[in-house]
Amino acid sequence: MDFLRPASWEEALAAKAEHPTAVPIAGGTDVMVEINFDHRRPEYLLDLNRITELNEWHVGEEKVALGPSVPYTKIMENLRTELPGLALASHTVASPQIRNRGGVGGNLGCASPAGDSHPALLSSGADVEVESQARGSRLIPIDEFYKGVKRNALEQDELIKAIHIPKADGPQQFSKVGTRNAMVIAVCAFGLALHPSTRTVRTGIGSAAPTPVRAKAAEEFLNAALEEGGFWDSGKIITPSIAKQFATLASGACNPIDDVRGTANYRRHAVGVMARRNLMWTWESYRGEGRTLEGAA
Amino acid sequence: MRVNFTVNGRQQEADDVWEGESLLYVLRERMGLPGSKNACEQGECGSCTVRLDGVPVCSCLVAAGQVEGREVVTVEGLADYAKHREDSHPGGACGSVCGGTDLQQARQWQAKGTDGQTGEGGELSPIQQAFIDAGAVQCGFCTPGLLVAADELLERNPSPSDGDIREALSGNLCRCTGYEKILDAVRLAAARQEEAV
Amino acid sequence: MAGTTTGAPTNVTQKYNQGGIGESTLRPDGTLKVTGEFAYSSDMWHEDMLWGQTLRSTVAHAEIVSIDTSEALKMDGVYAVLTADDMPAAKNYGMEFQDTPILAYGKVRHHGEPVALVAADHPETARRAAAKIVIEYRELPLITDEASATAPDAILVHENRDDHHAPFVPHPNIVHHQPIQRGNAEEAAKKADFIVKGEYTFGMQDQAFLGPESGLAVPAEDGGIDLYVATQWLHSDLKQIAPCLGLPEEKVRMTMSGVGGAFGGREDISMQIQASVLALRTGKPVKMVYNRTESFFGHVHRHPAKLYYEHGATKDGKLTHMKCKIVLDGGAYASSTASVVGNASSLSVGPYVIDNVDILAIGLYSNNPPCGAMRGFGAVQACFAYEAQMDKLAAKLGMDPVEFRQLNAMEEGTIMPTGQPVESPAPVAELLRRVKSRPLPPERQWESSEGADVRALPGGLSNTTHGEGVVRGIGYAVGIKNVGFSEGFDDYSTAKISMQVINGEAVAVVHTAMAEVGQGGVTIHAQIARTELGVQQVTIHPADTQVGSAGSTSAGRQTYMTGGAIKNSCELVREQVFEIGRRKFGSYHPAWATEELNLEGGKVVTNAGEVLASIVDVLEDEVVSVEEEWRHQPTEAFDRVTGQGRGHVQYAFAAHRAVVEVDTELGLVKVIELACAQDVGKALNPLSVVGQIQGGTTQGLGVAVMEEIIVDPKTAKVRNPSFTDYLLPTILDTPTIPVDYIEMADPKAPYGVRGIGEAPTLSSTPAVLAAIRNATGLELNKTPVRPEHITGT
Known part of the structure; x- marks a missing residue:
């Protein structure tokens, strides 16, 4: 095993170009577990800790450019207003110690369906900026990022440079079911963002399909129902039948498995419950305080 | 590979480090600092918690090579670390702006222990004393990690609510105590800290 | 061997002004443990x-x-x-x-x-x-359960068994079986107005001590190690x-x-x-x-069990009979399965008076992971089942579940199903009264001015509910656990006590082979030495094999047994000190010969309080040293057919009240409070007593709602050998645990102590289950309760 320590982004790209099998390591919260337990023996470890810009974020007019190594703790502390869904999701990640090290880049790089940030990235419509020495940078829309169980759209010579996440234009929520009240891997998770500026709703489901997915049928149904009912203008209470149908369609978007953490049936059921609750919470927030954003719990 | 970093205020060097080694392994097996504990090595128990540039992390999940040039505080240096903080920020808290001890401060600080290896010779930090007094130590294997985490909590938040304590320590498993006496210990340390101001 | 061993334990000395029994003295190893200097085996x-x-x-x-x-x-x-x-x-x-x-x-x-x-x-x-x-x-082919183990053509996990149970078992894949027959359950059932039957499943729990199996072997020049x-x-x-x-x-x-923790593992x-x-x-x-x-493969686990129970009661609420069959899966190697079977069988009735019983417990050999000792040792599984039965019967009778239990509670003098009378206090009804009379924690504690505090809700930090679907439930349970080694085992402990003058002060050295696993035995040892020898300074010698056996740190026995051995050896040391004193000073004062003497405050004093000499003056440069074995009163084996016999040394009792809040839609549980009342006989160190009870309670909570080693029945492989998927309660899963202990001395035990570590692990689990049943109305006959069970998915 070799340990590569690039001092700059350019050096990192060069190293990745030269050693395409090199495994990037930032917070180490996934990679080191695999090494400690002999599940993985990469030829090269590519340490990204020295590249300071990966640890930074920039709040722009419309989007936040989030460095992939920005630890979850920093997202919780600093980006609650701009990225409330992601801040909520960050708060559910593992433990304080892990939140101090791990970042969104690790979730994306690993592309486990159980990664906690995926539903928030899906529901807010993020783009992942990746770069290679050979071809420069490109933006991958989050909807096209997840390719299979622990597979993503990155080419072998590419590294994740930043995640561009639209600033919230409405309330966002996130819930995750685990069988413990802290430090738990998702049995399944759900994220929802209201986008009043476009009068749309976006969702994200974690750990209930081979990849993180959106509940597209549920979104389409809800978009239509809110539009037809004039809900965006009136701000009236969403009827139980709309919420129920939304939940049913969210459950339907799942394609889960039975595993030690939970059954497929339970995952479908729980996603439905979380979808309904997320919808009620965000909608209450929308109608109650207009465009005031729900903060992190 | 060779790795150089500062542990408890002292410059340390480790040679012939296998690239897959964790900071935890280097501390325990190469630097004679076994205080940080190896209970799960997968970031699910917190017993290996150390401060890395002031931030509490699981040292089992930090690759040794990532620590090059950085500052580490382990339980062996906790008493001196707390003493130094008390000297420079009487009252314990360093205000809402600083999340932990900043790097500059960490660099200025030197352990005063007899040999930097055992932490002998110094007094206990308030949180260490409170853990003993409250009966928060049974087998003690989780204790070093809990102390580092709890000390950092009190640094950030000198009068935490029970909910705050529970949240801050939710990454540290204890199998012996049922946590009740650990809560007592943190409350006790906070109260003593308050009295001292 | 050249070179030095780093981390070998050394003497630990602790000085206290008083610091005798009954005080909450602090751990002598506390400073070492909080500074990271205490050397664990790893x-x-x-x-x-x-x-x-x-x-x-x-x-x-x-x-x-x-x-x-x-x-x-x-x-x-x-x-x-x-x-x-x-x-x-x-x-x-x-x-x-x-x-x-x-x-x-x-x-x-x-x-x-x-x-x-x-x-x-x-x-x-x-x-x-x-x-x-x-x-x-x-x-x-795999043996994975009772049916596959005892099938006529079953492959034998062990051929040619030659152990002492082999001639008596009905099948070679059964490690041991223990029936108990008393009264006539068949006849008594006819007098029952209500009968409830239940089938219960207890999952495989792991001790999950945090310090992994580890150690150092150093070859020696003499060919030894x-x-x-x-x-x-x-x-x-x-x-x-x-x-x-x-x-x-x-x-x-x-x-x-x-x-780094043990818990049987x-x-x-x-x-x-x-x-x-x-x-x-x-x-x-x-x-x-x-x-x-x-580590998950490196030690035995708690036996998973299937339990089949039938209880009957008259309409005025008196238990008529109990029949049960308890099947414990011992896995591939016997470990302590036979003893666990004895415990499960003899304690299957719980802390209740039932004159007519028909009991059978069996332990299997299978290809599942080996199971053996874990805190509660066979009594845990039974308690989970009989307490569920008690609630079912109370509901059928329309009685309050606590009153029903109190009506049938055993007391001193009750005859156990084994025919052994309960010969010391058994305040079962009182313990239940105490947990029930405690004020309930306030409702909806999650509500705050800033909205819902998710940390106080089911799901915790995962933000799954802000109060939706949350229902409170309350449940009670009580259990009985034996203390010490049973069934005729020659259970003893050895203590070597020395006393000498060092730097002008009398110092006692306690040397035993007792395993300090975190329970605080070393604290107690110093306290006993101070009480018995009147010294301030006590040195705890590292435990090793240079002194006689202390027996195991298990079965709640160490304070009783090694505590008893230390007390006994101290008494012998004291006699030697008096003897030296008589030799040196007897001619100066008649009290040396005529009065009963004590050691107090570093001095030899008469019962009337007259000081005869200081220990320092008596001993000068002499060293007094005694190494002696000490035994509890003997027990006997249970009869292989009737299960009759005075098999147990002592019983311990604890009761719990659990208050839970359940997100009934998602099936997530938050335990709000888990109050415990326990008879501890005599609290030698109140701080340690409470710590033991809270720790034991939490391990019971864990198995109620999250802990289980999952073995794939098709392959007999462990599916979750990690802390990612074998979940232990965190501090956010663990509620306040108010402890109310009472001290009713056991006249046969040193200072009246009662083993305390295990009993709270028994009743905690069924209390939490009862509370979840109370919140959801579901039957829930399996541990751990999973969200799937609550949501019916």
């Missing part, structure tokens, strides 16, 4: 030491066709690769049955069984070498290790290293023999540290 280190590594079976049941170690041996840095063929002497070990191979030979009987060993200069080298060992298996390990019972280890190394016991010198051997054979083979010190995954 902290041991030696210059030029090698790292040992096991290779474990990837299948549960198979013939070993071949093992090829040649590639592993060729690697640089590899010093030894061993298989069963390389074992120096006995190939098997075991506490009760010598049925466990050091390394598998012929066949493997469970997933994760050790097959080969490697010693290398770095753990990674050792892992790489282990990965190069090629083993060919021919898989065999110095072994630093973490165990619950040094002398039991020694008896098993020496024959496997082909060494006399005196050449296997064992020293207790720091123990260190009663059996883990890495002790492995490290020793590697050290003897290589001539170098060998350190072994299991990682967390290996």
Whole structure:
């Protein structure tokens, strides 16, 4: 095993170009577990800790450019207003110690369906900026990022440079079911963002399909129902039948498995419950305080 | 590979480090600092918690090579670390702006222990004393990690609510105590800290 | 051996002004533990030491066709690769049955069984070498439950059994069975107005001590070995290790290293023999540290169980009879399964008066992971089931569940189903009264001015509910646990007490082989020495095999047994001090000969309080030292057919009230409060007593809602050997645990003590289950309760 320590982004790209099998390591919260337990023996470890810009974020007019190594703790502390869904999701990640090290880049790089940030990235419509020495940078829309169980759209010579996440234009929520009240891997998770500026709703489901997915049928149904009912203008209470149908369609978007953490049936059921609750919470927030954003719990 | 970093205020060097080694392994097996504990090595128990540039992390999940040039505080240096903080920020808290001890401060600080290896010779930090007094130590294997985490909590938040304590320590498993006496210990340390101001 | 061993334990001295029994003195090892200086077995280190590594079976049941170690041996840095063929002497070990191979030979009987060993200069080298060992298996049919174990054509997990239970079992795949017959359950059932039947499943729990199995073996110049390990019972280890190394016991010198928790999981051997054979083979010190995954395979677990119960009651609420069958899965090797069966059977009635019983407990051999000792030892599974039955019966009778229990509660003088009378206080009804009369915690504590505090809600930080679907439930349970080793076992402990003058002060040295696993035995030992010898300063000598056996730190027995041994040896030391005093000063004062004397405040005093001399003046430079064994009153085996016999030493009782809040839509549980009342006989150290009760309670909570080793029934493989998927309660899962202990002395026990560590683990689980049932209206007959069970998905 070799340990590569690039001092700059350019050096990192060069190293990745030269050693395409090199495994990037930032917070180490996934990679080191695999090494400690002999599940993985990469030829090269590519340490990204020295590249300071990966640890930074920039709040722009419309989007936040989030460095992939920005630890979850920093997202919780600093980006609650701009990225409330992601801040909520960050708060559910593992433990304080892990939140101090791990970042969104690790979730994306690993592309486990159980990664906690995926539903928030899906529901807010993020783009992942990746770069290679050979071809420069490109933006991958989050909807096209997840390719299979622990597979993503990155080419072998590419590294994740930043995640561009639209600033919230409405309330966002996130819930995750685990069988413990802290430090738990998702049995399944759900994220929802209201986008009043476009009068749309976006969702994200974690750990209930081979990849993180959106509940597209549920979104389409809800978009239509809110539009037809004039809900965006009136701000009236969403009827139980709309919420129920939304939940049913969210459950339907799942394609889960039975595993030690939970059954497929339970995952479908729980996603439905979380979808309904997320919808009620965000909608209450929308109608109650207009465009005031729900903060992190 | 060779790795150089500062542990408890002292410059340390480790040679012939296998690239897959964790900071935890280097501390325990190469630097004679076994205080940080190896209970799960997968970031699910917190017993290996150390401060890395002031931030509490699981040292089992930090690759040794990532620590090059950085500052580490382990339980062996906790008493001196707390003493130094008390000297420079009487009252314990360093205000809402600083999340932990900043790097500059960490660099200025030197352990005063007899040999930097055992932490002998110094007094206990308030949180260490409170853990003993409250009966928060049974087998003690989780204790070093809990102390580092709890000390950092009190640094950030000198009068935490029970909910705050529970949240801050939710990454540290204890199998012996049922946590009740650990809560007592943190409350006790906070109260003593308050009295001292 | 050249070079020095780092981490060997040393004397710990503690000085207290008073610090006798009954005070909450602090741990003598506390400072070492909070500074990181306390050396656990995994902290041991030696210059030029090698790292040992096991290779474990990837299948549960198979013939070993071949093992090829040649590639592993060729690697640089590899010093030894061993298989069963390389074992120096006995190939098997075991506490009760010598049925466990050091390394598998012929066949493997469970997933994760050790097959080969490697010693290398770095753990990674050792892992790489282990990965190069090629083993060919021919898989065999699996025994995974009672039906497959006892089928007429069942393959035998162990052929040619020669253990002491073998002639009496109905099938060779049954380790032991223990019926108990008393009264006439069949006839009594006819008088019952209400009968409830239930079938219960208890999942496999792991001790999950945080300090992994580890230690250091250092070969000595005399051909023997110095072994630093973490165990619950040094002398039991020694008896098993020496024959496997082909060494006399005196050449296997064992020293207790720091123990990172035990809970039963260190009663059996883990890495002790492995490290020793590697050290003897290589001539170098060998350190072994299991990682967390290996730890799940490195020790026995709590027996999973199926329990079938029938209870009857008259309409005025009196229990008429009980029938039960308890099937405990012992897994591939016996460990302490036979004793667990004895406990499950003899305590299956719970703390209730039932005159007519028909009881059977059996322990299976299977290809599942081996099971053995864990806190509560057979009584835990039974308590889960009989307490569920009590609630069901109370509901049928329309009675309050606590009043129903109180009406049938046993008391001093009650005759157990084994025919043994309860000969010391049994305040079962009072314990229930105490937990019930406690004010309930306020409702909706999650509500705050800033909205819902998710930390106080089911789901916790995961933000699953802000109060939606949340229903409160309350449940009660009470249990009975035996203390000490039962069924005729010669249970004793040894204490060596010395007293001498050091720097002008009388100092007592306590030397025992007791395993300090965190329970605070060392604190108690110092307290007893102060009380009995009137000194301030006590030195605790490290536990080792240079002193006689202390028995195991288990069965809630150490304060009773080693505490009793220390008290006894102190009394003998005291007599010697008086004898020296009489010799030196007897002629100056008649009280030396005529009065009853005590040691108090460093002085020899009469009962009337007159000071005769200081201990310093009496002893001068003499050293008084006594090493003596001490026993509790003998027990006897249970009759193999009727189960009758005075099998137990003492009983302990605890009751719990659980208050839970359940998100009924998502099936998530938050335990709000778990109050415990327990009779502790005499609290020698109140702070430690409360800590033990809270810890035991939390382990019971864990098994109620999250802890289970999941074994795939199709492959008998463990599916979750990690802290990612075997979940322990965090501080956010653990509620306030108010403890109300009462002290009703057991006149036969030293100071009246009652073993305290185990009882709270029993009743905690059923109390939480009862509370969840109360919140949801569901039957819930399995631990742990999973969200699927609550939501019906």
